[in-house]
Amino acid sequence: MEHTSTDRTTADRATTERPAAQGAQAPGRAGFTRRALLGTAGAGLLAGAGAGVAGAVALDRPGAAPAAGPGGALGAARVPFHGEHQAGILEPQQARVQLAAFDLAEGVGRDGLRTLLQRWTKAAERLTAGEPAEDTDNQVALDAGPCSLTLTVGFGAALFDKAGLADRRPQALEPLPPFPADALDPARGDGDLFVQIGADDALVAVHALRVLQRQAAGTAALRWQSAGFARTPGATARPMTGRNLMGQIDGTNNPQPGEDGFAAKVFCTAGPDQPAWLAGGSYLVFRRIRMLLDNWEALPTDRQERVIGRRKSDGAPLGAPAGAGERTPVDLAAQGPDGALAIPADAHVRVAAPAANGGAAMLRRGFSYHDGLLPDGSPDAGLLFLAFQADPRKGFTPVQRKLARGDGLSRFLRHEASGLYAVPPGVPAGGYLGQQLFE
Numbered sequence: 001m002e003h004t005s006t007d008r009t010t011a012d013r014a015t016t017e018r019p020a021a022q023g024a025q026a027p028g029r030a031g032f033t034r035r036a037l038l039g040t041a042g043a044g045l046l047a048g049a050g051a052g053v054a055g056a057v058a059l060d061r062p063g064a065a066p067a068a069g070p071g072g073a074l075g076a077a078r079v080p081f082h083g084e085h086q087a088g089i090l091e092p093q094q095a096r097v098q099l100a101a102f103d104l105a106e107g108v109g110r111d112g113l114r115t116l117l118q119r120w121t122k123a124a125e126r127l128t129a130g131e132p133a134e135d136t137d138n139q140v141a142l143d144a145g146p147c148s149l150t151l152t153v154g155f156g157a158a159l160f161d162k163a164g165l166a167d168r169r170p171q172a173l174e175p176l177p178p179f180p181a182d183a184l185d186p187a188r189g190d191g192d193l194f195v196q197i198g199a200d201d202a203l204v205a206v207h208a209l210r211v212l213q214r215q216a217a218g219t220a221a222l223r224w225q226s227a228g229f230a231r232t233p234g235a236t237a238r239p240m241t242g243r244n245l246m247g248q249i250d251g252t253n254n255p256q257p258g259e260d261g262f263a264a265k266v267f268c269t270a271g272p273d274q275p276a277w278l279a280g281g282s283y284l285v286f287r288r289i290r291m292l293l294d295n296w297e298a299l300p301t302d303r304q305e306r307v308i309g310r311r312k313s314d315g316a317p318l319g320a321p322a323g324a325g326e327r328t329p330v331d332l333a334a335q336g337p338d339g340a341l342a343i344p345a346d347a348h349v350r351v352a353a354p355a356a357n358g359g360a361a362m363l364r365r366g367f368s369y370h371d372g373l374l375p376d377g378s379p380d381a382g383l384l385f386l387a388f389q390a391d392p393r394k395g396f397t398p399v400q401r402k403l404a405r406g407d408g409l410s411r412f413l414r415h416e417a418s419g420l421y422a423v424p425p426g427v428p429a430g431g432y433l434g435q436q437l438f439e
Contacts, residue, residue, distance in 0.1 A: 074200055074233060075145035081128045083426040084280055085267065086433075088152035089363070089388050090257065094198035097228040097367045098209045099286065099384060101191025101419065102220035104162045113163045114438050116219045117153070121432040123211050124151045133211045141207040149204055151212075152196040153433050154284050154421025159192035168437060171273045172283060172391050173422050179415065180404045188288060188417035191223040196284075196386065200233065224417070226288060228367025228384040241315065241326060245368050245381055246296055246412075248308055249315035252326045255361045266363045268390050277436035280425030282388045285362070285396040288369075288417035291382035296412045307408045309347030317349065318342045346408035357402055362387035362395045382413070392420060 079087050104113065123133040130146035132139070160169035195212060199205040206227075213222055231242040244250040255262055268283070270276040296304065301312055310317050315326030319334030319342025330349055334342040343350050354361055365388065370381040389395035404410060424434045 072145075075147050076130075077148045077200065078130065078146040079128060079148050079150050081125050081151075081427065082429050082431075085282070085426045086152045086423060087128070087426075088150035088196050088198055089266070089282060089365070089423070091148070091150055091198075093230050093365055093367070094148050094150070094205075095200045095230055095232045096198070096202045096205045097230075097384070098195075098197040098205045098225065099228065099386075100195050100197075100209055100213075100225040101156070101189075101223045102193040102195075102213075102216055103223045104159060104192045104220050105218065108162065108219055110164045110438070112219055113159070114432075114434075116216060117433040117435075119215045120151075120153065120212055121427060123215060124208075124433075127151070127208050127211065138207065138210060138214075140210065141201070141204045144201050144204050147199045147201040147204040149199040149208060150197070151208060152198075152284075152423065154194035154196075154423040155434070155437075156190055156192045156194060156419065156421055158190070162192060165437065168275055168277060170275055170278055170283075170422050172393055173420065174393075176285070176392070176397060176418060176420050177401075179400055181410065182415050182418075184418050185416055188224045188226070189286070189419045191419060193220055194284065194286070194419060194421040202227075226369060226384055226417075228369045230367055244383065245291055245293060245370070246304070248304075248310070248312060249326055252310075252315060254364055265361045265390055265395070266388050274391075278422060278424065279436075282390065282423045283392050283395075284419075284421045284423050285385070285387045285389070285392055286417075286419040286421070287383075287385040287415055289383045289385050290380065290414040290416050292412045292414065293379050293381060306344050306347060307412070309343040309349035318347075344408070346406055348403075348407055348409040351403055351407040352399065357399050360395050360399050362389040362399070364388075388423070 079091055081087060108116075126133050128146055128149045128151065130144075130149075132142070155173075157169060157173045157175065160166050160173075195209070197205050197208045197212075199208070209225070216222075241249050241252065255265055257263075266282055268274050268278045268281050270279045299307070305312055305318060309330070310326070311320075314324075316324040316328050317330040317334075319331055319336065320328045330343070330353070332341075332343060332350055332353065336342045350356065365386045367384045367386070368382070369384050370379065372380055374380050387396055424436060427433055427435070
């Protein structure tokens with residue numbers, strides 16, 4: 001939906017998977033392909049703080065190579081671990097994700113944290129290349145290639161005090177304010193160390209998480225874990241934006257590389273209120289958002305469309321002529337035959353529009369989840385919302401406030417877990433995760 005996440009489309013995947021399968025050089029991080037910039041992608045949240053979104057950005061990655069060893073065309077796709085930014089932010093969204101947070105053990109301190117991050121770096125270098133993680137490898141993913149595996153690490157606010165680094169905690173890493181109707185479970189959010197593990201194979205993602213968990217034993221304990229999914233590459237006959245669990249085309253308006261001001265919206269620069277060690281990094285907001293699917297599915301299609309502000313069939317904004325598509329610009333002044341606004345005043349696309357939020361924008365990378373039924377028989381399902389931004393005080397927080405007050409979609413959502421993390425910049429060759437924080 002609006003303000004979508006970077007989700008991966010079939011077209012986007014072709015830029016990495018097909019070259020890998022054919023033994024050609026796969027794309028890398030340095031530039032953008034025209035295909036990547038035109039692509040769109042799978043399931044995510046709706047807008048701002050509302051519901052997930054699927055976005056449309058893929059990056060060229062010169063120097064990426066097909067992994068030696070097992071794996072077919074899909075399994076051989078490889079995302080380089082080293083780069084200016086951590087992998088898993090600008091890359092196309094994979095089919096599977098494991099999200100988790102760890103809490104540091106008492107007395108670990110600065111040196112213990114640094115040792116753990118160095119250990120995780122070595123494991124990530126090997127796993128993303130499709131290689132075993134040495135002595136900590138349980139061989140669960142032995143038959144697969146790297147499957148576009150990415151591992152992204154973030155730091156929670158409490159980590160800085162525990163590790164003796166309080167003077168280096170960013171000002172923007174302040175707790176998110178409470179929002180109306182939040183029903184947050186602290187046990188399923190926050191945490192000292194956050195990891196996002198994406199892959200196009202579920203076993204590859206789970207295996208990577210298990211490796212990190214085993215390597216953290218005695219230093220950090222798992223606090224919470226969530227598994228998510230998006231559309232599998234090749235599932236549609238042609239490249240197309242995916243749908244979320246509400247059945248809506250999801251991922252139309254994510255900011256894209258190449259747009260004016262893109263980097264300033266997503267990545268940090270050193271300044272009066274941003275520490276130098278975070279330059280090139282980002283902030284990640286995580287929200288577990290349950291969709292009230294039974295209530296939503298009881299609405300007729302035309303009512304659902306008025307809640308969102310778009311046609312369900314093709315994603316075109318309400319009021320657009322026949323033949324329009326999801327890329328048709330939203331006309332918030334359009335009127336219906338009766339003279340009323342074609343897009344209602346509380347429609348999601350209207351309330352979430354950047355113009356209605358001081359230009360606030362985030363790069364979203366959401367995944368759907370479905371964890372069975374709740375005690376009342378309703379689905380425990382929805383969106384694992386992930387949004388990268390240069391400053392949550394200017395991105396997520398004002399947008400979520402606006403959505404919580406006036407978005408008609410909020411009646412069908414419950415925010416049940418939350419987290420905010422500082423994501424350090426990428427790892428240069430020979431370096432390690434978070435090195436800038438320590439040195």
